[in-house]
Amino acid sequence: MTTANPTRSGPRARAARSTVALKAVMAVTGLIMVLFLLAHMYGNLKLFEGWTAFDDYAHHLRTMGEPYLPYGGGLWIIRVVLLASVGAHIWAAAVLWARSRRATGGRGGGRYESPRARRGVQRSYASFTMRWGGVTVALFVAYHLLHLTSNTIHPGGASSSPYERTVNGFEIWWVVVSYTAAMLAIGLHLRHGFWSSFATLGANTSLRRRQQLNAWAVVVALVITIGFLVPPYAVLLGWVG
């Protein structure tokens, strides 16, 4: 028996555009970005191995895959995958956000007259911050790329050495403060997002599994947040310079 329906309004086509499919896109693209963040964090920690090691690493990113890939080719492949992931993630978030607003008269969890349960019964702070927190993270990423990748803005002084650019930037307190705020936003986003992505993809099979996935989400969020905050504070406090 088949219920296959080739039209755009058939059950298959409807399901392919459904909230579940969109959420699966968010989950897969979110996890790709998490993998990237882990690799990126590892790279940042090379700062502690000194100027040459850090700059060598940055250079290495551009020569990986040679001679099969041209100079910078490997990095560009990663950039394209990441850009596509960011784009798809934000697009799906926007579509789902709009559907949630429509389903709740634009008022989400605050749609009742009674003010007594505006924060819900059991929901986490991290779950509240997914959408605006995500926007914060996206703005930060734009700023961060202009600062350390394209070298367009250079608080503390420009340099052709990635090591020097990083140190120059993080010797300034307000750069570190804004960076800290962004890392906390990422930490919260991943605290809920990591668990949510696995649950979305079908891995939450029991109460025990739910607890395990949430525990992993806390670990991943803490590792990424702390791992990214160590280098800037080391620079600010003069441990690296």
Added chain:
Amino acid sequence: MNVTLRVWRQENGDHAGRMVTYPVDGVSPDMSFLEVLDVLNERLTLAGEDPVAFDSDCREGICGSCGLVINGVAHGPKELVTACQLPMRTFADGEVIEVEPWRAGPFPVIKDLVVDRGALDRIIQAGGYISSPTGTAPEAHSVLVPKRDADAAFDAATCIGCGACVAACPNGSAALFLGAKITHLGLLPQGQPERRSRALGMIGQHDAEGFGGCTQIGECTAVCPKGIQMHVISRYHRDVLGALRHRDT
């Protein structure tokens, strides 16, 4: 005990509603919440006023008709009970209690505290039939069901379709309801032949009705009177995504 009810009054879908305050005295702590509404309605009727419209049927927590948001929480502050089984001793003497209808785009208010939950019925309908022989009951051992599956299917089947999960969800999603229905049939041998088409049909209808998407927050599980757990949501996601991977569905 005495309580003050603040109740949502709305003539019908075309009129705006508002909260109206009614003091109710002589309430026994053993009354259910709906019985207090009965007392209020008796007095309103005797005074020639319009009684408060609300849904109820079994009044023993099994039919899913009653549904009130009490003090901002679907089915009120006590866990694992429906509004009809919520005893007044849950509240303090003299408490002001706010009573509102379920709120979600797909649940339009009909009058006062009554909403149209037909959207949930249409989701069930979109799931289609199951293949099961009718006639005399089959021999009990002819199709074996592992005990774990039987128990899990039964747990999911306790969903009474009240819609509290939607009322509580910050996204206005019916994911917990949908998950309970898909899990209950999907775990049993009788549910296997149409498992994929059922998942596709039901999620399509869910979205077409205007429910939002699940973001795994879990407010639904905090208010579900039957204690349905979030893994039913993961399970229906798996069925939908699995069905989408199979071209022949």
